[in-house]
Amino acid sequence: MPNAKAQIGVVVPTLNSAVTLPWTLCSLRNQRDIDVEILVVDSGSRDGTLDICKFWDVPTIYVPPGNMYRAINEGLRRMETEWVTYLNSDDMVYPHSYARMLTFGSQESAALVYGDCDFLDHEGRFLYVVKTSPPSKVAGMFRWGRVGFLQPAAIFRRNVLLDLGGFDERYRYISDYDFFYRLTSAGHRLAKMQPPSVAAFRVHASQISQREIGTMKAELKASRKALNVKATPRSLLDVLSWRLQNSPIYLWRLMKQRP
Secondary structure, three states: OOOOOEEEEEEEEEOOOOOOHHHHHHHHHOOOOEEEEEEEEEOOOOOOHHHHHHHOOOOEEEOOOOOHHHHHHHHHHOOOOOEEEEOOOOOEEOOOHHHHHHHHHHHHOOOEEEOOEEEEOOOOOEEEEEOOOOHHHHHHHHHOOOOOOOHHHEEEEHHHHHHOOOOOOOOOOOHHHHHHHHHHHOOOOEEEOOOOOOEEEEOOOOOHHHHOHHHHHHHHHHHHHHOOOOOOHHHHHHHHHHHHHOHHHHHHHHHHHOO
């Protein structure tokens, strides 16, 4: 008998996501050499989001609006796969990424696997690639208030998620930072995939990160205080190393802003 395919569970939180959701679901349905259990957790979309889910034969559940991480937690708790993650409804994963990541995670006995992430514009055109920090520097970046990898390009073991109590729903915007810091500080093993990039993050003007920067900073401060996170000179060096690694991005942004 042929070996059973590896499996991963992916939660997609949605709220009026019809413009970008087809890209996201298409990328999940076209994963190679792996079975992907997809669950859309919707918070009252009225724009055709649920019709798109029916077209792609993706199950949906309803969670009241107000906190994306409440929706993510509810979806992830329903998964029965060893590996899980969530993917925002405007992001994408490349066809072989999850199979590569699960294989590598098993080889490394890791609790979390991550890789580089491409940035796309609002119509899906490539902008640049963000290179991730090595596992040895991720903890230092957390202490400086930075995450050394991007959430769309990360997967983790479901048992670790449950042991840590899931994403902290006190936060509306930075609970991924909080969760990944707790996972890292608990001593769980991280593993970084080698290039190419594993996922793509879409940049557009309506993103929460563009609209709620003040609230995000306040939540980050509250989380760091609750977790007793303290910056150190070494953590600054880890952040500077990451920025140097990604210096072409900063140069590109600078040139773009020039008249």
